[in-house]
Amino acid sequence: MNGLVSYPRTEGTTLGDVPRAAFANLPEPLRSRVIARERHRRDAFAAANPGKEFLVRAYVSPEKFAEVRDAFIHDDDAALRGFPEPGAQAGSVPVYSFALDSSVNETSEAMRSLFRFDDPKRKGDVHERLLNTFQHNIRSAQELSDDTVVWRFIGANYTPQKDGRTAFTCNKIGGDFWGIGPIPHSEAHWRSSCAIPGTWNGDGGYVAFRLGDLPMPVRSIFRDGLYGQTAPQSSMAPGHYFPGGAEQLIVDARRLDTSPEAKTFFAFIPIQRSAWNQS
Numbered sequence: 001m002n003g004l005v006s007y008p009r010t011e012g013t014t015l016g017d018v019p020r021a022a023f024a025n026l027p028e029p030l031r032s033r034v035i036a037r038e039r040h041r042r043d044a045f046a047a048a049n050p051g052k053e054f055l056v057r058a059y060v061s062p063e064k065f066a067e068v069r070d071a072f073i074h075d076d077d078a079a080l081r082g083f084p085e086p087g088a089q090a091g092s093v094p095v096y097s098f099a100l101d102s103s104v105n106e107t108s109e110a111m112r113s114l115f116r117f118d119d120p121k122r123k124g125d126v127h128e129r130l131l132n133t134f135q136h137n138i139r140s141a142q143e144l145s146d147d148t149v150v151w152r153f154i155g156a157n158y159t160p161q162k163d164g165r166t167a168f169t170c171n172k173i174g175g176d177f178w179g180i181g182p183i184p185h186s187e188a189h190w191r192s193s194c195a196i197p198g199t200w201n202g203d204g205g206y207v208a209f210r211l212g213d214l215p216m217p218v219r220s221i222f223r224d225g226l227y228g229q230t231a232p233q234s235s236m237a238p239g240h241y242f243p244g245g246a247e248q249l250i251v252d253a254r255r256l257d258t259s260p261e262a263k264t265f266f267a268f269i270p271i272q273r274s275a276w277n278q279s
Contacts, residue, residue, distance in 0.1 A: 146212025
């Protein structure tokens, strides 16, 4: 698999530290070096994000440690031993068809913005990428009631840089993908039903609100989105996948980024700890 963290991950010697069980699948001295690097990145993230240290993710891709891995591992399979993320199932990723509901107007201004039809360089890429995250019928968020609970999990993640380095940042609150309905009660439930590989998102916290509680300008952005069942997705571990099936809502994050009301709303909304990250 591509994840280097073994379970359980909640046995750190100190709060927020790298768990004692982490990277147990790696030989020494690589294990100590990787843990030291991970601890440094956690500390750097905590310093840059006061009060959000619990959002640091637990998964690391071995490609990020190629320089040390190649120096100490001679067994090509040594770095690939471990466990898939919670909720991952063995097997090949199923492929389901999807279709836009007749009520969705792809030529509307909102849809053109969501699919970035105004950006010739991204038009086909974004349109296909967003729709492929759904299975079956894709509907307009205009159908959702004001009582619909909208939530989004966020956490620390790795972002490759053009110069080859890796930035340790946090998922922004005002992103494209949101969950709707009941908030997942376990990491396995969340990753499985929402199809979230460990390389995409940490498991630290989430924000949640009623659609009707959003300021009107922000609510209109969410209403202009699309919702439907999440499509299956590959796990980090070869031969494993997440079945999906939960309801997801996709909104235009670019509009959220430029909305003063959205910026204010997200600046003050509390980030809550996930049910599986309480210590």
